Amino acid sequence: MSDIRQVAVVGAGTMGHGIAYVAALSGYVVRLTDALPAALDKARVQVAANLKGGMERGKLKEADRTRVEGNLSCEPNLARAVAGADLVVEAVVENLEVKQALFRDLARLVPSHAILATNTSSLPVGRLAQAVAPASRVIGMHFFNPVHLMPLVEIVVHAGTDDATREAVLGVARRMGKEPIVVKDSPGFASSRLGVVLGLEAMRMVEQGVASVEDIDKAMELGYRHPMGPLKLTDLVGLDVRLAIAEILHGELGGEQYRPPQILRKKVAAGELGKKSGQGFYKW
Numbered sequence: 001m002s003d004i005r006q007v008a009v010v011g012a013g014t015m016g017h018g019i020a021y022v023a024a025l026s027g028y029v030v031r032l033t034d035a036l037p038a039a040l041d042k043a044r045v046q047v048a049a050n051l052k053g054g055m056e057r058g059k060l061k062e063a064d065r066t067r068v069e070g071n072l073s074c075e076p077n078l079a080r081a082v083a084g085a086d087l088v089v090e091a092v093v094e095n096l097e098v099k100q101a102l103f104r105d106l107a108r109l110v111p112s113h114a115i116l117a118t119n120t121s122s123l124p125v126g127r128l129a130q131a132v133a134p135a136s137r138v139i140g141m142h143f144f145n146p147v148h149l150m151p152l153v154e155i156v157v158h159a160g161t162d163d164a165t166r167e168a169v170l171g172v173a174r175r176m177g178k179e180p181i182v183v184k185d186s187p188g189f190a191s192s193r194l195g196v197v198l199g200l201e202a203m204r205m206v207e208q209g210v211a212s213v214e215d216i217d218k219a220m221e222l223g224y225r226h227p228m229g230p231l232k233l234t235d236l237v238g239l240d241v242r243l244a245i246a247e248i249l250h251g252e253l254g255g256e257q258y259r260p261p262q263i264l265r266k267k268v269a270a271g272e273l274g275k276k277s278g279q280g281f282y283k284w
């Protein structure tokens, strides 16, 4: 299905609102949905803030704002949100059971030609595909945070993904102004598998008092030209999201480098989830 016009985004959190925003900006008709009505309210505010920021920086014109406002709608009802969709991008919590249950519902609710894409950072796409017949239309579209600024999209192809599905989402990613890479369905794909190791090791260094949070980040920013240190990045990603990814990768790949450090577990238990909660390794 190469002629994708209507996109549904399920999950309106950190990633979902950003994917919906960029898709609408790129000319797709987008419906954004979430199990929590409050998440949709927050997403509306965040999309408005993205537009305002883009206008202020001179990146967007009035026509862009009109296009986003005309193309993007929030729809709390899942069935109504995905009806008529050519592509569904799932961006709900990083939990296999939750995503599998959602994919079973989606398989019932979407048109038979619709492509089902997951934004998972670490879960096997093939296991989500088991909930869908035919599984050939299931694929990973792994966007990065913040979606409107980050150029990479990992296109994750499981053993049963067909070529038409892969080509269609490559086209969508490019139309969204992104640089897609194609990755085999293996734990953590290319990006999370490497990025999580750096983030977890930085946390172990904080635990061991090797240097301050700020200086560990500076080591990577100034010494390795990373645009942002691994601890600040963890704050942006969300500590709960990083913990979930680390647990999945530790379970799937087994290496000690993926074992979540105590400091991460403690902060998540204390509700210190990073930027979204106002406190993580930094105060926001």
Ligand SMILES: NC(=O)c1ccc[n+]([C@@H]2O[C@H](COP(=O)([O-])OP(=O)(O)OC[C@H]3O[C@@H](n4cnc5c(N)ncnc54)[C@H](O)[C@@H]3O)[C@@H](O)[C@H]2O)c1
Pocket (backbone or CB within 6 Å): 010, 011, 012, 013, 014, 015, 016, 033, 034, 035, 036, 039, 090, 091, 092, 093, 094, 095, 098, 102, 119, 120, 121, 122, 142, 143, 144, 145, 236, 237, 238, 241
């Ligand atoms: N945060 C990041 O930097 C980042 C980057 C790339 C990929 N991801 C992946 O994107 C996905 C979403 O992450 P996030 O950071 O946006 O999470 P988030 O917690 O900010 O948002 C998740 C949203 O999903 C909603 N939700 C949960 N279950 C639902 C269901 N069954 N139906 C509808 N809505 C449901 C929640 O209410 C919440 O609003 C995860 O798979 C994560 O691994 C995250």
